[in-house]
Amino acid sequence: MKYQLIDGKATATTIKSEISEEVQRIVAAGGKQPHLAAILVGHDGGSETYMKNKVLACEKCGFKSTLIRFDEDVTEEELLACVDKLNKDEDVDGFIVQLPLPKHIDEQKIIMAIDYRKDVDGFHPINVGRMSIGLPCFISATPLGMLTLLRHYNIPTSGKKCVILGRSNIVGKPMAQLMMQKHYGDSTVTVCHSHSKTLKEECLEADIIIAAIGRPEFLTADMVKEGAVVIDVGTTRVPDASRKSGFRLCGDVKFDEVAPKCSYITPVPGGVGPMTICSLMKNTLAASKKEYYK
Numbered sequence: 145m146k147y148q149l150i151d152g153k154a155t156a157t158t159i160k161s162e163i164s165e166e167v168q169r170i171v172a173a174g175g176k177q178p179h180l181a182a183i184l185v186g187h188d189g190g191s192e193t194y195m196k197n198k199v200l201a202c203e204k205c206g207f208k209s210t211l212i213r214f215d216e217d218v219t220e221e222e223l224l225a226c227v228d229k230l231n232k233d234e235d236v237d238g239f240i241v242q243l244p245l246p247k248h249i250d251e252q253k254i255i256m257a258i259d260y261r262k263d264v265d266g267f268h269p270i271n272v273g274r275m276s277i278g279l280p281c282f283i284s285a286t287p288l289g290m291l292t293l294l295r296h297y298n299i300p301t302s303g304k305k306c307v308i309l310g311r312s313n314i315v316g317k318p319m320a321q322l323m324m325q326k327h328y329g330d331s332t333v334t335v336c337h338s339h340s341k342t343l344k345e346e347c348l349e350a351d352i353i354i355a356a357i358g359r360p361e362f363l364t365a366d367m368v369k370e371g372a373v374v375i376d377v378g379t380t381r382v383p384d385a386s387r388k389s390g391f392r393l394c395g396d397v398k399f400d401e402v403a404p405k406c407s408y409i410t411p412v413p414g415g416v417g418p419m420t421i422c423s424l425m426k427n428t429l430a431a432s433k434k435e436y437y438k
């Protein structure tokens with residue numbers, strides 16, 4: 145089958161320039177420049193890259209951005225104090241705490257401390273709960289990015305069989321919620337994970353497969369139906385001596401053999417990744433406009 149590549153990079157660029165135009169109009173009319181802050185702990189390579197791209201995206205969109213760094217040995221109290229400060233800072237519209245956090249920090253406790261009205265990652269239980277019953281809220285950036293891509297490419301989802309591989313709090317679970325909801329995916333959703341016994345059979349029946357398990361090249365051609373839409377969320381770094389960086393990003397899909405069976409497929413890199421950041425920008429603009437919460 146002649147597949148169509150879903151270009152997340154180009155879609156994100158288009159959306160960021162739309163955001164930038166809107167920000168210019170807002171600022172020209174005397175409104176507030178959106179301001180995103182981010183807390184980064186330690187020097188994890190993946191998190192550093194995400195963060196660099198988030199700061200660049202803020203520049204592209206005309207946002208103010210503030211990056212707050214802590215060493216790996218930061219205490220929970222210090223982080224909570226920083227979250228409290230950002231909650232109270234009237235200039236900051238939204239902020240994120242880059243995950244994962246070091247083992248000695250209770251991640252959930254930090255997320256719970258974020259004011260849900262500034263939780264542009266959509267990780268706070270209030271946003272997660274509101275999303276699950278279809279109320280206005282911040283929707284977690286990766287699922288929102290994937291939905292935006294499906295819409296952008298006019299890929300039908302209503303009534304389709306969607307299989308989600310992975311049940312993480314920030315991708316698998318929210319994506320399952322969104323794909324099943326009437327005004328979003330409106331699909332029939334199955335979630336598979338490491339203990340699923342019929343994962344291959346489920347995938348073979350799927351019209352849409354979302355691969356978000358973090359296992360490089362897990363999804364192979366023998367698991368995919370002819371004409372399926374495949375969205376790859378994986379971004380594992382695998383050693384590659386031929387690269388200057390010493391690694392390459394590897395998705396959860398064995399692209400070369402899966403792509404010929406697909407109607408649409410996302411590449412890694414350049415698929416979901418840029419859309420995640422773009423959704424964070426959308427959420428920050430919405431926070432700045434107080435679109436969901438006063």
Ligand code: GUN
Nearest residue numbers: 240241242243244265285
């Ligand atoms: N780590 C991996 N993805 C994300 C994300 O979308 N937000 C945050 N805060 N941390 C992440």
